[in-house]
Structure formats: structure tokens, C-alpha cells
Amino acid sequence: MTIVVTGALGQVGRELVLRAGEQPLVGLSRAALDIDDADAVRHALDEQRATLVINAAGWTAVDRAEAEPDAAWRANRDGPAVLADACAARGIPLLHLSTDYVFDGRLPGPYAEAAAVGPLGVYGRSKLAGEEAVRERLPDRHLILRVAWVFGAHGSNFVRTMLRLAREREVVGVVADQYGGPTHAGAIADALLTIAARYRAGEALRWGTYHLCGTPVTTWHGFAETIFTEARRTGLIDRVPLVRPIRTDAYPLPAPRPANSALDCSLLREHFGVESPSWIAGLTDVFATWKRNP
Secondary structure, three states, X not given: OEEEEEOOOOHHHHHHHHHOOOOOEEEEOOOOOOOOOXXXXXXXXXXXXXXXXXXXXXXXXXXXXXXXXHHHHHHHHHHHHHHHHHHHHHOOOEEEEEEHHHOOOOOOOOEOOOOOXXXXXXXXXXXXXXXXXXXXXXXXXXXXXXXXXXXXXXXXXXXHHHHHHHXXXXXXXXXXXOEEOOEEHHHHXXXXXXXXXXXXXXXXXXXXXXXXXOEOOEEHHHHHHHHHHHHHHOOOOOOOOEEEEEOHHHOOOOOOOOOEOOEOOHHHHHHHOOOOOEHHHHHHHHHHHHHHOO
16 A cells, blocks of 8 residues: 655655655655646556555745736646546545635634635635545545644745744844644644554544644744744754734735634544644754754
8 A cells, every 4th residue: 555645845745754654655746746737647646556645735835826826726726636536536535735724814713624714815715726626526535634834844934934034133023913823744744644544554534624733822923932942942043033023914915814823623633633733842843853954
């Protein structure tokens, strides 16, 4: 049984490959497999004798999506549709990553899976369309995992940006009125591999849509403060800059963001035993990786 991972050079894709252990997993980067190329997808799944697909590919540049909507829709809607068609034709399941950006962020508490969706920008709309394409084509053999505020040791993300700014500035302004649960890419990979292992073991899985995000809920400002404190403690930066809280409307960006990205993860815990990960522990893991490999 072979697990095929698409987007293997992304934040989650890399962690899937690194953490697979004895699970038979093949990671395919975008250069190796463009998921909106139907012929290439069919060939790859047959060549690898895939029995399960994890789609970690997608367009994640939220602001660029506003300027390049066609590219975002190809990656986030058309690609998942092609993958789901190929999986359906072969009778194999698809685990698909989605996002908190399918919600408008107006709910006062954490979003459950059944909460009303209402994406605010191109990125969120394209990801929601990808979810719908997967559900339509694989109604009984899909698992959609929505995640939020992803960070990790690989690729571009908020943590890496904050460390760069800490080295360049004495004062860093960070948005303090958006709430969410930062989620370590490694924890996302572990959750997906747990689900994959249970499928390979022959368990009857409860397919559908699930949520995973880090705990506790914080703001970008709170996240940044912890990043700087821990980075200084581990020697990645020489000093801690002053973190100035700012409002979203004082930091205009091309794409609107949900004010609340907190996700209710109780269903994933109930059905798969996966606990919401500590983002502080995830941050420690990332910094340890960077210390070992500067």
C-alpha cells in the first residue's frame, strides 16, 4: 500500500515525508506533479500504485491570490477536482487540506465543522470550491482537514518573517485584533499520518470534514511576542524588539482576513484521538530544528 503526497515541498508536505517512518509514502513536489494536469495525475497514481492520496498542494499566497485569481483557482479548486476524479476512478480515498479562510471570522467562538461558511477573499473562495469539488466526486471516501495559521521549519511563514524583522527593527507592529490557533506543520502531518495508518490497518473510518488548530487561541501580536521571547532564549536573535499592537484597519492588505480563525477540534479528537497541539511546543520544535541546521 502506497501513500502518495502531493505538494511534498510545502510546509506540511515536507513534514509528511520526514515523519512517515515505516509508512510507505512517496512525496511528489509540484515540479514532479502538477495536480491540475489530469493525465499526469492518473499516470502518477498508477505508477506509484497509490492506495491513499494526501493532497498537501495548493496556492497559499493569500494576498497574491487577489492579483492572480486564475492561478489560485487552478491550484485550489481545479487541482483537487482532478485528484478526486482520479481517486474515485481507482477506488482510493483522498485526504485534503483546507483552511480557516473558508469562514468570515464573525463568529464569537470557535468554528465547528458544520458552521456556515463565508470566505472573504479569492484564497478562501478558491479553497472552499476545492472542498466542494472533493465532496462531490468522493462523497464516501474523502477527509477534509481544515487548519489555521500554519507555521513550520520549512518554507515561508509568520515565524520566519518575525525573526527577520527582529534582526532589522527595534519596534515591530503586529495585528492584535485577529484571533486564531497557530498550527505547527509537523502536528498537521502527524494527524494525517495517524488517519492514514488507521486506514491502512483496515479500520472503518468516519470520513468527512474535520478541524485542527493549535492551542491556546491567541492573536498575531501574542504569537509574535512568544516567538521573540523563545527565539531570544534559544539564541536565534540577540535582542527582543518592542512589539506594538496595531488594528487590522491600520495595516491594510490586498486580501481581507477573518477576525476569528479559532477552530473547534473536538470532532477530530472524538473520532481519531488527535488532540489539539500546543503551538508553543511546535515553536520549540521549529527553533530546535533551526539551531541544528542554521
